[in-house]
Amino acid sequence: MSKRILFTGGGSAGHVTVNVALIPRFVASGWDVSYIGSIKGIESELISNVDHVDYHGISTGKLRRYMSVENFKDPFRIVKGVFEAYSLIRKIKPDVVFSKGGFVSVPVVIGAKLNNVPIIIHESDITPGLANKIALPLATKVCVTFPETLDHIKSDKATYVGAIIRDELRTGNATRGRSLLKFVDSKPIILVMGGSLGSKKINGTIRNNLPQLLKQYQVVHICGKGQIDPSIHLDGYQQFEYIQDELSDVIASADVVVTRAGSNSIFEFLALHKPMLLIPLSRAASRGDQILNAQSFQKAGYAEVLLEEELTDESFIQSLELLLYNRQQIVDNMTKHDQSSTIDQVIQLIQKAAKRK
Structure with a gap:
């Protein structure tokens, strides 16, 4: 039986490109690949161009750092998204979830945790984004791009891997x-x-x-x-x-x-x-x-x-x-900068998490 992996992340291209780099490796290895993103976000457009991926859109709010009337509506959208993600994950039955962050990832990570699915998070920036800060306590492992990020995540879950580059x-x-x-x-x-x-x-x-x-x-x-x-x-x-x-x-x-x-x-x-x-x-x-x-x-x-x-x-x-x-x-x-082994290291971490399940 094929292993199953679920990707999530969206809101901007930066929250999708790492997933786009990883997905072909798992498809080539015979994994079943699914993706949960927002219904109309940029991730739905970018992933539509990637072969052999089942895309699912869910309701989601936006984690704003400023005052907006939408802030009062978003908690309800996020709660709805959690229920939708939870139901989808029960149906898909992934062996592991890989989250690139962005506001759409929060309901997915919560839904994965409620389904007892291992979660690997990737943080690109030196300091974690708000979505990843929320998700971090639920994660099995957090992969970071900058070595300085380890100073901002006081947890043995964090591991420095470097940047993932699209082949x-x-x-x-x-x-x-x-x-x-x-x-x-x-x-x-x-x-x-x-x-x-x-x-x-x-x-x-x-x-x-x-x-x-x-x-x-x-x-x-x-x-x-x-x-x-x-x-x-x-x-x-x-x-x-x-x-x-x-x-x-x-x-x-x-x-x-x-x-x-x-x-x-x-x-x-x-x-x-x-x-x-x-x-x-x-x-x-x-x-x-x-x-x-x-x-x-x-x-x-x-x-x-x-x-x-x-x-x-x-x-x-x-x-x-x-x-x-x-x-x-x-x-x-x-x-002089070498980041050639990063993607292989991340794949190994994902595979290890999937085997634990």
Whole structure:
């Protein structure tokens, strides 16, 4: 009889990409794979493109850190989600649950615990997110990406594994990427990514500076859903809401990357040796996790950092020039970082938990 694994996680692409990296390994090993996410969240869209996965949508609230009338409705949605997850898990009968976090994961983790199913949690950031903080007491094991995270989780459940990188990103071809973008070989390429939902401030800064940037560089701009500017038609500039199938080729073609500091993305760029200018989400818009991620990468010599509060047209150009000046040293630092065994280590932990059940 095949082993069964249930994945959960959602709310942003960062809460799905690790699952997308792991799922093909379990499918190839003959496991039955299911996924519980929200009904209309980004995870439902991303997982629909992954073969051999049974997707189930449940009701879920959002764990907000600010006042909203929705906060009074969300507890009822979460309770409904717990009942739905509990019933689904009784039906699916997974041997283990792997949770990447995000607000949708909380009902699933509770439902798994009520069904006595082992739970492996993955935390990408230096400090645990709210969903994972809630789930941690229920978990069998917590895998962390940064060694510093062990200082924030005072439990023998936590183990440092490093970052999980999608295999397909390593197969990118720079020539194919430039061909897709209609870019020439003679100018370096800047890849701009503001996260799956995009960043209006980063997008605006890039567009304000296009006349200057395009004198020396070509720019591929992944600007987020609904954030394309249809009025811009310039040689050497391509904009997309999102890139999926061709992303590995586009990244391979890039010389440097301007991006937020979400853990999954920056570790992928690290694995691919792409120097980064990190513009983390401000503390006003987040719990400050991206700032800590960015500071860790800057300290290791993998990136330059520009805080969003300090982002202007002038500071952006200065920081980009500094990144390009230090580019080779950053690449040299990146080549010394080894994270090749992470995914195998996580799979072993999942398999071990499943055998206990």
